[in-house]
Amino acid sequence: MSPARSARLATYFHVHLVSDSTGETLNAMAKAVAARFEGVIPIEHIYALVRSDRQMERVLEEISAAPGVVLHTLVDRSLRTQLEDGCRRLDMPQIGALDPLEGALSRYLGAALSTRVGAQHALDHDYFNRIAALDFAMAHDDGQGTADQLEGADVVLCGVSRTSKTPTCIYLAHRGVRAANVPLVPGQEDGERLTTLRNPLVIGLTVSPERLVAIRKNRLEGLGAGGTSSYVDHDAVRDETVKARRAFERRGWPTIDVTRRSVEETAAAIINLLSERRSHRVGTSW
Template identity: 65%
Template sequence: MTVSARIATYFHVHLVSDSTGETLNAMARAVCARFSDTLPIEHIYALVRSPRQMERALEEIAAAPGIVMHTIAEPELRAALEEGCRALEMPCIAPLDPVMASMSRYLGIAVSSRVGAQHALDSDYFDRMEALNYAIGHDDGAGGPQDLNQADVVLVGVSRTSKTPTCIYLAHRGVRAANIPLVPHMPVPPQLRELRKDILIVGLIASPDRLAQIRRNRLLSLKEDRGSDYADTDAIRQEIIHARRLFEREGWPVIDVTRRSVEETAAAIINLLHGPRDQGGEVA
């Protein structure tokens, strides 16, 4: 019997932005993820704000034909990009246009052409920067009880349950997040006993098989040997059992990160922050 191999389709995606390109990049990846067996090759042109920069972008676009997406607001630069794409017979998409047009009609207000408005140095921006500094300074149990009492949320879990990246992601959403590890054969970290009652504490768990794989890869990348228990599936299973018992005893909500991305875990935590605080158990 002949088995036909599934071959992925490679294609070029050109992302042209007059700002950092973060919004456009996130949108492009979200859309591309909906098409199976495709592998986009991203070309990012950020801070395109002059005719010369646009010319260089069009030269590179011409060299690698594909789909062009943009968030160019300045009329002359936008016209140059759209005209260049027409000449190259490439699709040129402005994905924010329908959303802005609908919102403009609803609000009765014209769309601003100010570049990078979402990155203004306002109070929200500085709140995010402070939250990021807080997450870095309170990673892996760092910081005293008094500092921890300034947190919005404290994440607790065994090693490699994505505590740190989740805290960093939450910081970008303006959430002050600290994390405390659970270490085998060690008592519950005393910092947890001294936290204010109104601070959200969330337990993170994962399947033993998944954790064992992540820990083995971690040891290989560090060329380190911590002993067999660290990456041993049976030992990890016992860690998870003890962690679950702790979370249940304390009434902390629990999130299983086995099949969740960091973004999904963070979204669940934000929902908990805005929801009732007296419910433990596993979060769906």
């Protein structure tokens, strides 16, 4: 096997994620860490809502059948001990994913850790705020809502078709941000109605013409609607994106180039802009 061929082969390994809550935190942490290793692909085994001895016994049986690394965020001391003892018998590494941060904060704050399972998922004000933000995003998607209704938004995203406006709004909603979006449609909507908004921060999303054409072609193929049209014509798309950029500049809206950004990265940039706005330091582009 040639060195080039060998370099392309991925390394697979089993990772067991054990949580007495939903497992969302643990799953996100595992993905973030694994992404830092090139050519390494984890085979995830997720065990959520593990809250009894019997459930833990089944988890250990699964772990024994697929040796690998065990990560956990267990709050209950007896369950944690059961998992640690079981991994020790299996000679398998186990890691309390939140231990370093919890220990550091406990020492700094001089406070004891809570033993309440799923404390981060309590039905508190923040939880209901996220649900309300999600409802808002869905009700004000793709240009829905009058100017008066859009005043209830924290941010309004504006951009040409296929600039990830909707998924970005949904992601922001999960962070408690009320987001709406308005598409720029050649010959119909140019964002002028957004210039009267006083409360929301209006942000323009831009993208390179080449990237936009590729995205739109994939979209049409997925819908079984091939063929040629101004929607995917390079010259028409370039003209569309140039007009959008000029409209954003003319109105003084901050802009974010989403050409090489994931939805998560775009949302992070938007949250930064919102924070800067609150500090009266809004920039012009990201």
